[in-house]
Amino acid sequence: MSNQPQVLVPDTRIRILDLAQQLLLSRGFNAFSYQHIAKELAVKPAAIHYHYPTKEDLGVAIIQRQRRRLHKWRGLPRLTDLPAQQQLEAFFEVYLEHLQSEQRVCLFGSLAAEFRTLPEAMQQELRLLTLELTEFLAGVLEAGRVAGTIVFRGQPTAKAAQVLTTLAGALQMARVHDERQFHMIFEQLRLELLPE
């Protein structure tokens, strides 16, 4: 019996997933390889295949983990106890973190462009992720409008889809240009949704 933490070096399986996600976000799914991962983690490419037999498996695992994280986050009392406009602020905060993280793109923004080259299972997972995101955001927007703290015209679902694509697009803009472009778009969004 040892009181040494068993996970001083985190599970290779998770380190692979973390790095793969990082590479996916910064280069796209078709522009990273098992060799990239292997080199960085100082293992052989075959070791990656051991944990994720095919690249499709790896891609699906990345999206599924993000979906699990969303489900968990969405249900956190720390979040659900907040009024709608603060839930919206918290949601925006996630995108600001994406911006800071030097990857500057979300899963949707990263995978949508090469969508047609993705394995079917990844396409399906990505569809689910965006549906769940839209559904969540639409709920927040609707509650905020009822409470009089969030302002918009039209259907909550339509507005949610618009806000989501704008945020994804704004992160892409930040990558092509710089942070200032993102903040410009971001503040425009806030100005319209949350006027004091």
Next chain:
Amino acid sequence: MSNQPQVLVPDTRIRILDLAQQLLLSRGFNAFSYQHIAKELAVKPAAIHYHYPTKEDLGVAIIQRQRRRLHKWRGLPRLTDLPAQQQLEAFFEVYLEHLQSEQRVCLFGSLAAEFRTLPEAMQQELRLLTLELTEFLAGVLEAGRVAGTIVFRGQPTAKAAQVLTTLAGALQMARVHDERQFHMIFEQLRLELLPE
């Protein structure tokens, strides 16, 4: 001297550029190869290298042509003679054509995701293209607000950047889901900018 049109079969150079753009838009820059183009055009890959020595040259040529088309379109009297809100409608029309064209993505939306894997010259061209687009759209929006036909809050440049990224994101959304998603976002945009 023949009165037969010299370009019954269009220049291979142009056919390559057309097909490469189509492939770029539908699969992304890293997911198409000279072999794809060669097979489709029934020539050898080396023939593509003859016209575009490197893939970077080919990519740059695609973006530059799009910039030239924008410059030309922007200056057309048929467009410049219109009032601002109809210029905006004409601009929207271009994105609706993108949607119909079965590629369902614009150059920005296609290249932003894998931006960091692109050759420097392509990055520079893409920056120029988006700057020119934003500048044009900001002008239209400002004129429309002055004329009282286009409605928005904040700076024209900020609003233009927001509209542009929303349109790009909406096309990506259409690819991941379907046309209905695009129209939802698109109508939301029109509802806000052009209320009757």
Next chain:
DNA sequence: TTGCTTACTTATTACTAAGTAAGTACGTTT
């Protein structure tokens, strides 16, 4: 201690990528 599992490595297969050098067919110019 035997058997089995986990987590790999080594070595290889089959394929695709971009790019190049040398040659050729053909129409135009001189």
Next chain:
DNA sequence: AAACGTACTTACTTAGTAATAAGTAAGCAA
């Protein structure tokens, strides 16, 4: 008729790609 330029093809190199098969070292379980 000779020379030249254009637009290719043929044949190749170099470097990567995902994936698999076979082997191994360490640990646990009966």
